[in-house]
Amino acid sequence: MKNIRYEKDGENIATLVLSPTHPLDRTFAEELNRTLVTLEKDQVAGVVLIPEKGTVSDGSDLRELLAYDPSQKEEAIEISFLLQQALRKLETLGKPVVAAINGPALGEGYEICLAAHRRIATEDPVIRIGLPQVGLGLMPGSGGVSRLVRLLGLEKALPCLQEGGLLGPKDAFKAGLIDEVAEDEKDLRKKARAWILGHPEARQPWDEKNFQIPGGTMLTNPRVAQFVSLAPARLKKKTRGLYPAEEKILSAAAEGMLVNVDAALRIEGRYMVELLATPVAKNLISFSLQTAAIKAGGSRPKGFEQQRVRKLGILGAGMMGAGIACVSAGKGIEVVLKDVELQKAEKGKSHSARLMDKQIARGRATEEQKEALLSRIHPTADASDLSGCDLIIEAVFEDVPLKNAVTREAEVHLAEGGIFASNTSTLPITGLAEASKNPANFIGLHFFSPVDRMPLVEIICGRRTSDETLARSFDFVQQIGKAPIVVNDSRGFYTSRVFGTFLDEGCALLEDGVDPLLIDNLSKLDGMPVGPLTIRDEVSQKLGVSVRKANIKMVEEEGGTWKEMASDRVLRVVTEEHGRLGKAYNGGFYDYPENGRKRVWPKLYELFYKPDAHIPRQDIQDRILFRQAIEAVKCLEEGVLRSVADCNIGSILGIGFPRYTGGQLQYINTYGVRRFVERANELTEKYGERFTPPQLLMQKAEKGELFV
């Protein structure tokens, strides 16, 4: 057999080593059924289950799930029921079954353990136990829902199912996912054997007469009734209704409580099969595959040895510089944090102390870790302290002469072959590299704010950046635990450029007379973390204006003409005519009263709001997402983006494009490329040329190709 190994020892105890893969794996389900026949025939004294592989543990499993088509639904439910039937048979054999967990027990691997009468895990901190299917937009379908609810009660089971957290053995024991922790593998075997010998006729609690689900059900316990009643609303608050898996898990768990375990299993299986076909599941699976590809170095040039940065220099101890220092020092890198005055550099270092204090307060770090981290950050005002750095990142103001000056001052101190990086978010790298005496070693490392929380770094290659510099920068980004995407040089690169269109569409909607509240709220219902008007207030209108002025100047210097956008007009009115400079100043699109929540600046309604505009809600929601997706296609077309994966991962991790879409290009795939073009044409007709589908998109639609 492929996925099951069956052995029997001298005491007539059978051992099953099980490697389930994914819920569409017919072979495994059939093998388990055949094994059950053997177990019955062999009259075993008991069974030890050893899960060997977590579910959907590798790319091939994911790709099989991704290929699922709703036409396979009959087969999918058949496989699900087949596996359920085998597990039911196992737990009702009348023989004790112990799950001996000595490796990961994830997803179906753990679901199988739930069919055992007892679960024991080795106290090995690398072992992870849990039901992470929800992260792929899926849910357990082999008893994970029905059995866990019967084991723990609804309130305790639901977080494991809906959040998909993975626990180490000790935490899993505390959470009730396992019954016992063993010291080591030998102890595990001993305990499993002892339990089997001590419980010759084990049965599941849910197969006992008069079984009650712990805590009761909504029909027997008003507390549970209240919990179930509020649960959908709690979920809506969390997911805005955009993630079906969380909803189906809740539904299956609640429904299954009101029937016997066999019916509950069928209900669970049918919900799971329904999820397999949802676009969100496909998108999350695709996101997971593309993330893995990026982490595996898909965008890293081949042929260069992996390198680690030992000494890092940072120029500018503002928010970005201080953040990069903290994250890097946290990964064991010696950091020289330089600013024009020592006091400013010291202040930048204290940012790390504050962040660590927060971690300590939450129990996620210790005082020793804080001290160690701080000891690696060396604040200074003296450029010669940068001597010997493998990498220097400048994070000074977005001002070309200033950036040129610090480049010249610092790069002489680099170690032999060291790299100089700019953390600019918009200025073209090729131009900045001109200040360097070694432009091949000059690169862009665009971090996002706040650095400690944002998982992405956008690596920008200038025209003369060498492949080796890129490879080493890529290694550095991975060394500090961030996801690297690689893009080519252009104004705003990829992330800032696309993010700019999001903010601009907010202004365009404002100009069209849409209620400002609706613009922000519908963006959130699209899945964007914050609405464009609120973001503009946070970033400040003032900064918006100065960035635009710099951009206009740059375009004109290159001999081009600036194409005026909604942002230009709206910002001009609110800043020049009304002095609304942003939240940090006197308010922006919103007022920020000292006590109480923010309110739309009343004058904004006078200036822009047209109650008779009647723009359909769907148009508003589509404009927000289409505008960004179309700009992403342009970036790909122009070669700013080097791969589809870089775009999808960058859009989700960098600019908060909703995860359920799988990223900006995957969003187009899911919408249907041809349908997307049609809709874009409609939007063009109604709202303007910025929605005109780019050539690349038209070609894909004609050929029936996806962005892959």
Add this chain to the structure above:
Amino acid sequence: MSPEAYIYDAVRTPRGKGRYDGSLYEIKPVALLGDLLNALKERNELDPARIDDVVAGCVVPIGEQGSNIAKTAALYAGWDDSVPGMQLNRFCGSGLEAVNLAAMKVRSGWEDLVVAGGVESMSRVRMGSDNGPMNKDPETSIRIGYVPQGIGADVIATMEGFSREDIDAFALDSHRKAAAASENGYFSRSLVPVRDRNGLMILEHDETIRKNASMEKMAKLPPAFESLGSAGYDAVMMTKYPQLDAIDYVHTSASSSGIVDGAGMVLIGSEAAGKATGLTPRGRIVATATVGVCPTIMLLGPMPATRKVLAKAEMSIDDIDLFEVNEAFASVVMKFKKEMEVPPEKINVNGGAIAMGHPLGATGAMLLGTLLDELERRNLRYGLCTLCVAEGMGIATIIERL
């Protein structure tokens, strides 16, 4: 021509506070309804054998109110075996739905004399304890966009700009009007005191009217629905109504209808049946209507129900002399008044459920009786009774005093 559906009589119990310390807590629901049936029988010298059906609304028809409380109460009351009975549930519209159904039975000509109304003992059978799928089956709840009604009331207030002061003032007015009506005996024609098995008095008047209610006292009460809203229901509401900035939580326990026990019954019959039993008609059911509206705000039914019933009766809003609009929450009635442009002196002239309580299944029948009494007292002609109904429905009835 269809026969007219005449109203021959209307009776109700006083409303007792719906808690363990309420006067009617010790009265089982079957007795609350059964004794009221006998009161109706006695004051009209009715032969129950002539009754074609007993229709009773009940919103949580389980446990002590379960099986079929209408038929069971008729049997408990000692009525003839030949009298059938049925319980129905249109949530808060149940009592009025029973009356409307009785009118339809009579106007169809297939039944002649029907007793219709409702009962609810909220002290003994907790609201929502039937655990229906509306909010206890997550998939259904998600599909509906279920939000508790009180939050819907606060959303109406937010959208209409009703302030906490406006809402409290409305509630105060309900108590004042109810207190005056009660003292002046305006309810006495319909009111049947609840007595024990020995005939001893248990409750004579509505129990929750506060004569000394004041704005100051009410202002101290915390918003009733804010914590539920922030726990998640705000998000459900905002998904449907993204134009909302935030919800102003203005309703408190004082501006929401009270939880009470009570029963109400109306005797509906054809002209011929009245003559045969020596009854004189007091009124006539002119038209009835039910509608469905957004289930998330849930409470916007009275306006479309009123428009529908007026159209059916070929009447205009100005033809109506008095309105009973159920005071489920203050904003529901305030919204009705504003949208339908009805002068305040025509609406809920003797207070409503904010002062006297809302025994879910019975309220519609009680309001109809109160309306008829007041039309008679003021010598007016047309009255309209309407209620908002859960899951987004509305119900309305127009009556004519004869």
